[in-house]
Amino acid sequence: MTSAESAGEPDAPRPPARRRSPGRPDRRAARREQVLDTAARMFFERGYEATTTTEIGAELGLLKGSVYYYISSKEDLLYEIVEQYHRDTRTYFDRIEASDAPPLEKLRELITTETAHTATNLTRSSLFYTEWRSLSPERQRTIVAERARHEQAVLAWITEARAAGAVRADLDPKIATYAIFGMVNSAYRWFRPDGRLTAEEIGREFCELVLSGLEVR
Template sequence: MTAGHAAPDDPAPQRRKRRQFTRRQQVLDTAARMFFERGYEATTTQDIGAELGLLKGSVYYYISSKQDLLFEIVQEYHQDTRAYFERILASDRTPIEKLRELITTETAHTATNLTRSSLFYTEWRSLDPDRQQTIIAERARHERAVESWIREAQAAGDVRPDTDPRLATFAIFGMVNSVYRWFRPDGRRTAEEVGAEFTELVLSGLSTR
């Protein structure tokens, strides 16, 4: 073996990678918390570095810009929502069952991830136009799916015929997306209980039964 080169299974490079990954995640977590507490515009990369005990220049070892930091934080949340949305979308459940699972899951997920959900629903407007379109396009997919499930359930006789599917869709997401504003982990209802309660409110209002 050539001197000075680590063997492929040498644990030292792997440890360095793990340390770098851990440190980068700390940067993301700290940035998310500070953006949440202070607002994106009011937080600088120097503030983030100081919180972590890093010089401003050292922060840029882990990220390219403050904008990239926000986008990655928003995308992490985005990826989580996409995972359960795709699973529900691909299932063979009835439209009503899909609505039930999406409302329950999305409400609980928003409440359980208050810091990132808050940034996802508010600070995303600080992203550049191309990145904003990524967020808008994903939200539109969710809205189209819910509207189509309501229409299918209407055709099956499970949703009141006088329901406006588009308006009902806006109402559902308006309710679910508001959770980050008021939910508190130490409150009298858990995230899952809030999700279940929201689901019953929506479905009982739509149901023909």
């Protein structure tokens, strides 16, 4: 207690609290997103193991150790980058899975959307597919579980369509599922934004290749 308070004197007037302008982004959140973007780019260019948090901080003009104000460890940086990618895929995957569309229409939309998403998020998709093994076993299990959701859904759609006579009976649904994801997930390796086809056009090309091989003619 201060002497003024003990004497019953009124508190000194406090300056009015600064009010955040409507629509003005939180500066710390914006800076944290900048840290994540920079880390993703550096992990992509140099590799996760070869990049230090000190180098990330220096790239951002932060004093040594200041990067830890925004994230607690280098692994946390990688995990948050991968989780952002996961959250984006969940948005469209959950919508497609919950729709009332026939199985092959769901497959068509997933191939198109996932190919475009992989190709237009090259930095994060590359880290998602190449650096996830640098995470702790517990976090790796989270990644594997999310991938398994996609694979199980596609396997179920192909199996259902085959039972209905829409897919060739001589094809193995599991092999077809692996082939689809092998094709879609490879886009980050070779897609170029300035190439002849857009990401969406490549997704539609993939659809035609897959469905022409699956469907009963």
